[in-house]
Amino acid sequence: MPDTTEVPRTAIITVDDDPGVSRAVARDLRRRYGDRHRIVRAESGSSALDALRQMKLRGDLVALILADYRMPEMNGIEFLERAMDVYPGARRVLLTAYADTGAAIDAINIVDLDHYLLKPWDPPEEKLYPVVDALLDSWLASDHRPVPETKVIGHRWSARSSEVREFLARNQVPYRWYPSDEPEGLRLLEAARADGLKLPVVVAPDAAVLIEPTDAELASHVGLATSPAKDFYDLVVIGGGPAGLGSAVYGASEGLRTVLVERTATGGQAGQSSRIENYLGFPDGVSGAQLTDRARRQAAKFGAEVLTTRDVTSLEVKGSARRVSFADGTSIDTQTVILATGVAYRQLAAPGLADFTGRGVYYGSALTEASACLGQDIYIVGGANSAGQAAVYLSRHAKSVTILVRGSSLQRSMSYYLIKQIEDIPAIKVRHCTEVIAADGSDHLESLTLRSTANGGTEIVDAQLLFLFIGAAPCTEWLDGVVRRDEHGFVLTGPDLAVNGERPAGWELDRLPYHLETSVPGVFVAGDVRAESAKRVASAVGEGAMAVMLVHRYLERL
Ligand SMILES: Cc1cc2nc3c(=O)[nH]c(=O)nc-3n(C[C@H](O)[C@H](O)[C@H](O)COP(=O)(O)OP(=O)(O)OC[C@H]3O[C@@H](n4cnc5c(N)ncnc54)[C@H](O)[C@@H]3O)c2cc1C
Numbered sequence: 216m217p218d219t220t221e222v223p224r225t226a227i228i229t230v231d232d233d234p235g236v237s238r239a240v241a242r243d244l245r246r247r248y249g250d251r252h253r254i255v256r257a258e259s260g261s262s263a264l265d266a267l268r269q270m271k272l273r274g275d276l277v278a279l280i281l282a283d284y285r286m287p288e289m290n291g292i293e294f295l296e297r298a299m300d301v302y303p304g305a306r307r308v309l310l311t312a313y314a315d316t317g318a319a320i321d322a323i324n325i326v327d328l329d330h331y332l333l334k335p336w337d338p339p340e341e342k343l344y345p346v347v348d349a350l351l352d353s354w355l356a357s358d359h360r361p362v363p364e365t366k367v368i369g370h371r372w373s374a375r376s377s378e379v380r381e382f383l384a385r386n387q388v389p390y391r392w393y394p395s396d397e398p399e400g401l402r403l404l405e406a407a408r409a410d411g412l413k414l415p416v417v418v419a420p421d422a423a424v425l426i427e428p429t430d431a432e433l434a435s436h437v438g439l440a441t442s443p444a445k446d447f448y449d450l451v452v453i454g455g456g457p458a459g460l461g462s463a464v465y466g467a468s469e470g471l472r473t474v475l476v477e478r479t480a481t482g483g484q485a486g487q488s489s490r491i492e493n494y495l496g497f498p499d500g501v502s503g504a505q506l507t508d509r510a511r512r513q514a515a516k517f518g519a520e521v522l523t524t525r526d527v528t529s530l531e532v533k534g535s536a537r538r539v540s541f542a543d544g545t546s547i548d549t550q551t552v553i554l555a556t557g558v559a560y561r562q563l564a565a566p567g568l569a570d571f572t573g574r575g576v577y578y579g580s581a582l583t584e585a586s587a588c589l590g591q592d593i594y595i596v597g598g599a600n601s602a603g604q605a606a607v608y609l610s611r612h613a614k615s616v617t618i619l620v621r622g623s624s625l626q627r628s629m630s631y632y633l634i635k636q637i638e639d640i641p642a643i644k645v646r647h648c649t650e651v652i653a654a655d656g657s658d659h660l661e662s663l664t665l666r667s668t669a670n671g672g673t674e675i676v677d678a679q680l681l682f683l684f685i686g687a688a689p690c691t692e693w694l695d696g697v698v699r700r701d702e703h704g705f706v707l708t709g710p711d712l713a714v715n716g717e718r719p720a721g722w723e724l725d726r727l728p729y730h731l732e733t734s735v736p737g738v739f740v741a742g743d744v745r746a747e748s749a750k751r752v753a754s755a756v757g758e759g760a761m762a763v764m765l766v767h768r769y770l771e772r773l
Contacts, residue, residue: 456483
């Protein structure tokens with residue numbers, strides 16, 4: 216009988232284009248780690264990536280990846296960035312010469328580098344092994360087991376299939392997509408004893424077969440928490456975007472019993488951004504998915520509970536407690552609440568569009584559909600940064616990207632850096648003074664009717680993919696009659712509630728509402744849902760932290 220308790224023999228992979236150096240690195244590693252680890256050596260980034268993919272398919276574990284910085288075709292940073300897609304948990308080390316230290320420091324942000332090692336490192340006992348020992352220890356201490364993959368079998372033009380993929384991607388759940396009309400998809404349907412009439416079929420890591428699952432069913436099968444562990448908290452954070460994640464990190468790290476409740480997936484709008492370039496500390500930008508993943512791990516590390524697929528539908532005042540209720544009728548009580556529900560995309564009301572949502576028409580979900588754009592002429596509606604980012608990102612996949620803008624210029628709605636990027640990409644075209652007035656197709660989008668806002672002329676264009684980024688609105692109807700909101704539904708706080716510097720009507724405490732406090736004491740707001748907020752990732756995170764500071768002040772004076 217094989218000993219199943221045995222730690223599997225993991226791999227350390229090293230890549231250097233100089234065969235002599237490559238052999239020397241492998242020899243040093245083998246000398247010390249060869250008994251417990253398989254040392255894999257490659258002489259180019261692409262061959263190392265091939266090796267990693269092979270190992271992934273075989274289910275091998277990779278603990279450490281060392282890459283030389285200066286390599287032709289693909290340098291070490293580019294290689295490590297791609298290697299992260301295959302083995303995100305492996306520790307990453309860049310090998311550099313003294314002259315390239317600057318590049319190595321940059322790599323800390325780009326590929327979340329664990330270490331850089333200056334070459335040559337003689338003697339290895341002093342300069343190489345202590346670093347590698349520490350990295351292997353930290354890898355062993357982490358949850359490094361390979362995550363069995365979730366399989367999604369669906370149809371390209373099934374709206375629910377698209378939503379399920381989006382849900383899994385935004386929750387950073389690794390999954391593999393199998394079109395239901397291709398051989399492997401058919402084989403999986405057969406194995407799952409599903410007739411394929413109801414799609415998608417999801418095979419969870421525990422081999423459970425879910426047919427057309429709801430988000431909550433999916434969440435519970437892929438290891439996402441959906442139920443609160445306690446009945447009473449110090450702080451309930453509603454919404455898992457940057458503001459909510461910021462609140463959860465600061466709340467939990469400062470000792471508050473904290474739970475974050477998110478309707479769909481953590482990350483909020485920022486989670487859908489392909490590259491956030493203006494967030495402090497990331498000079499080369501960071502994808503929304505990476506930022507979210509780090510923030511969620513950070514919140515969990517400090518002990519915050521993070522619940523997904525739980526929709527908060529009401530907030531009540533129960534004496535000094537605040538009761539937060541969910542769509543299924545259950546509730547939790549808390550001393551304080553931070554509302555961080557952000558905003559949601561507005562829908563475009565042109566005839567036909569609603570019929571094709573998820574079947575060629577997508578609100579915001581540019582990342583998940585990127586592979587579908589390969590070689591296609593695609594359309595994007597919107598003139599703000601989110602539309603610009605999506606255009607830049609999708610232009611790497613699509614044959615052409617046309618941005619449709621109602622106004623005559625992007626200057627007022629889009630950041631200068633993005634306008635410049637767009638101008639420099641030949642595949643992107645901007646059509647000013649143009650709006651979509653209708654969509655048509657059979658089982659998926661096939662054409663759009665465009666109208667010129669300048670002269671009223673119309674034109675029908677072939678289009679299979681349309682992405683809409685047309686502004687957003689706060690979904691705060693459920694707070695009606697509880698906290699005061701402005702005419703657009705944004706929640707009013709602090710100074711905006713005061714009337715001529717006096718306490719607002721109905722406010723019973725002998726102080727004015729704190730800066731981010733709503734018309735209900737102990738209920739605070741952070742991020743985009745707040746009236747007059749800045750609508751930026753940094754300000755949302757900052758307000759999350761500040762709201763926690765005010766929570767403490769409120770609790771001290773209870
Ligand atoms: C594509 C895109 C790109 C962007 N790029 C940038 C950028 O580069 N730089 C920048 O600074 N800003 C950018 N922004 C703006 C930035 O993402 C937002 O300002 C920021 O996400 C606001 O954070 P938030 O936490 O307040 O709200 P959101 O991010 O909107 O998060 C709110 C969360 O609350 C949840 N929620 C709502 N109601 C409920 C409820 N009743 N119960 C439970 N959960 C609920 C939602 O599902 C959502 O996850 C971008 C936005 C988009 C859409």
